[in-house]
Amino acid sequence: MKAFQIGYKVILPQLKRKDYKVKCLSLLNNSCKLKVFLYFNSINHKSIKMRKSLFITLLLAFNLSFAQVYTMHGVRVLPENQELFEKIETKYVSKVAQNAVNEGKMLGWGLIKINQGIGENEGFNYVFVNSYKDIDQMNQNNNWWSNTEKVLGIEPDVLFRNLIEESARYFYKQQMEIQGNSPSKYVAFFFGKANNINEYLKIEKIWFGWHKKNMSKIGMTAWGVGTKFLPVNRKQSSNVMTWNLFDKKADIMRFVAGEDFGTSPMPKTNAAEIMPKGWENIVIGEILSFTSPKK
DSSP: OOOOOSOHHHHSOOEEOTTOOOOOOBOOOSSSSOOSOOOOOOOOOGGGHHHHHHHHHHHHTSSOTTSOEEEEEEEEEOGGGHHHHHHIIIIIIHHHHHHHHHTTSOSEEEEEEEOTTSSOSOSOOEEEEEEESSHHHHHHTTTGGGTHHHHHSOOHHHHOOSOEEEEEEEEEEEEEEEOOSSOOOEEEEEEEOOSOHHHHHHHHHHHHHHHHHHHHHHTEEEEEEEEEEESOOTTOOOSEEEEEEESOHHHHHHHHHTOOOSOSOOOOOOHHHHSTTOEEEEEEEEEEEEOOSOO
């Protein structure tokens, strides 16, 4: 799992959900280091069950049943509610998520706080990521967050609050990944639009080798690539992404700035042809919470 970054309001379409109840969100990680792409899944309230059913119906129509998938769920929480929101997610929801991982209902879950000190202070300021082994597992277990009474002894309606102002969810298929052995505290998501997905993946396969060889030199702890399959419409500004995990914020900033780390020469590709506009959005976030691998 990987991914996210800076033009907050461009990352995900904003949907008003005043009636949406916060159901603990968090980020997936493989022992402090984000595992492959997670499925950003924010907790859905009872009032949006019909919308959830529609999503499931659409997902079943895609031939992705054997591919690992993840969702990125961007949400906006007002400054005065952020402390409570983070407490609910990191102290309580994370335990419910870990229980779901241990029971084999999903691969991972995590919560990322977007760096609001960069760019406009608008749009989403948190991202939830959930990863699943395939679409079947995702569809069968998308209400894992409601198991609070069994895990915590607290009913969902008591734990969750109306803290989310805006929300949007994106579905991705994980294409490749390099898992590290070091803890991760920060992540940079690079979003772009490729005019040919297959050709784009050929480019990333070349970068796969470069990253594997140079990760330790640039302070990177994990890396991966995902392609978006929902939503699909003309207004979407991106359909591909990479996630880049780091332990130190200074390293991630130097990486985004393109500083010279003394690495091997960067590979030459036809990226300018496949992605004429380059990376259209970069988002940097701090990993607040994550689950461990299945116990």
